[in-house]
Amino acid sequence: MRMIYRASLSGMLCTAAIGWAALGTPAAAAQQGPIDLTAAAKPAPKPTPTAKPTTAAPAQTATPTTTPAGTATPAAVPVFQPVAPPLAHWTVADAQALLAAIKGIRSEGLTPADYEPAALAAQITKGEGDDLDTLASRLFVWLAEDLRDGRTPMPARIQWFAVDPDQDLHPNAQLLAQATETHDVPGVLASLNPTHPDYALLKDMLSKAKDPRQIAMIKANMDRWRWLARDMGLQYLIINVPEQELRLTVNNKIIRTYRAIVGKPGKTATPQLAEQVKNVVFNPTWTVPQSIVVGEGLGQKLIASPALAKRQGYVATKNADGTITVVQQPGDTNSLGRVKLDMPNEHAIYIHDTPNRNLFALPARALSHGCIRAERATELAMTMAILGADLPPETAVEYNLSGKYTKVPMTKPWAVYITYFTVARDVNGLMRSFPDIYLRDAPVIASFAKPRELHTDQRKSNEAIIKLDNPL
Template structure:
């Protein structure tokens, strides 16, 4: 592999320090980016200076290793390159738990019936919520029968608007646990609707706030083709699988689009081409995690499938000069295991930077020395992790925005060639999503190829009667854990 050209230090610093700030400053002032301003953010060659938003809270000092680690960290007890990571099956009740019951006035019940009859605008089906039975109960008047039925149907509708209609068994590799049912439990919603006599307002309060959901709702009204309508409904539901409010600032990767967005106030600040997992065992799972550290000049622990399976460890132990030339630190442990750690450098398999987002599947965002791959249209090439185009720019922007790191210091860490970990001091969520009908990075609603084949199960669930919700919060599939970024 030919190393990427190394720029003189002074040129690199000047290039990395040239950061336009107009787009973000305009956005944080509450204005919408114009099309030309948005386009300029896409072409920026340096990190966006986001310090105007920084808070005054003190930050922990970054971990700076003066030189590349010479000794690998202790090996895990089991270290094959591919490990099936099962998620313990959550309790799934055979029947639905009895819903809470409230006292319903006739007017509140009529408002619920009206909401059910109009729920098609949200991509759901009125038939799922027994409008005829509710109308009959209303005709009988107030009392226990109305209270029982209206309470049950309200909870069903609230659950589907809050959590999604698609049962967990149809959400393939979905591990992004939605917090909304903890923040807005059924009993509290029912009490709010009946005590304030604002049934429709309570239900509206559960809708996703992201503007893309509203765009899908508009598309639902204008789409005539039944197959396309079904896809729009399925993708509207995918927004309900996520938290209603994604936060002030976050990263989002739409796997079918193979793009990453840096977003503030639900407005895209800048975008990056992404390399995602190959279909099959190395597909990228859907996650909602938090960036905890920005790592400049990371090390990479070589998986045992290469160390042992391909004989790399024995070869490097026998040829220390070769190990040094290839920038590997090699150590044999007391149990005979050989551990190989690639040191920071231009050819490190993780590239120049890594965004740490601890999760049970060892999925994270990183750079790559093979940057030519970002030019490919099909970028489903990795073993699960996300590789980001212009990753150095992204990492420095994250450190400035999420750790109050001065821009000059971020540049210094990047150019030092030394392993440096910068802890985040502000919450910075990452959402790895899967939308096959969505707004692209240019603001156009379009369809994306279902590269992992995850649409059919969702579509099939919409063709079936609504299923009762269970306590399951995420997929219970096994996911292949791979620590080889190549």
């Protein structure tokens, strides 16, 4: 059996190393058919009338959000500053081009009224001058910010910890100068749209949607793409938590799809992250959290019975200060399974295998303590090691079968995006809706029903960091 398994893996991985990145042949796992979007959507709350600011407001204190599980927020609430818009000279022709872009912005899921088209039109009739420069510059920056970074205010992005680099790569002053100096306002604005194919599919859906609830959901999910980097990289893993699927992607083409197990709703919900895989670990060990070592009495039980510890694959050590450290050794019963993708982050989230592979057959797989368990994780890890660390396929097989802890450092950048899309493409290529398992849609949809808020220098959620390092 071992020889057959070795030959099978070696053949599969040689094929992967030669052709997967070029072929882009997604695995089509069995899924349910498309779901009616309107059945899952909820009506957005009516907007609360407030005055729309026309200039940079004074410093705003960020309001800490609370997750559905009642996650505690930090004791010290940071103060986030609105960013004053830069200024440029506007010709009447460029201002008219901006006005046309504002009037047509519904196609991108945004609201023309947010960008004061009537005020701009009135100022255009008065001709060039300081007043037109000030107004057009401010409205251009507002529109550019929403296209580049998303319209949804940070407090409405529950557990959003994926910092978008786009405002660093394309700052407001640079965009404004480019638009006015090249006299290509629509081109500069269009260059900010997400490049991922799903954004274009959502945009097409929006053009055909009639139901207000459906429109609200599509707009919210279009905005979620803006929260991410416009250029997501040449190769990356992307996990859509509501779909409970993981995709290996090269040049925005899906190479392989894997079912995933994600965090249970509540305190163990999986946060939204943008990280990098640093190591592929074959036959990982697992250091058991103190919540289990102490809270569930595992440490004392194993110290009292070395035979039990050995039989269950644990090494329990009593430290000089009286604490107990428990490490589960590599093997078939290890809670991390046979492989782990190490992606260091403050939440202690990573991707790993599991000995309970039967759970991947379940239609609802929000079962973990936050980490991502991947179906066919050995295949995924070996592929990552081959493509991301130039590991020969035969060596990957040897490492996997050795039974020994082996860490393979990645030599090529490999991003991981943990996302939350409730309207997206499924594994069969069909656009459909997915259950809002963490109740994150409502704040986003509600924010679109309110007047636009000024962008601040806040880059991610200020909710408390909860380390979710228990794979059980």
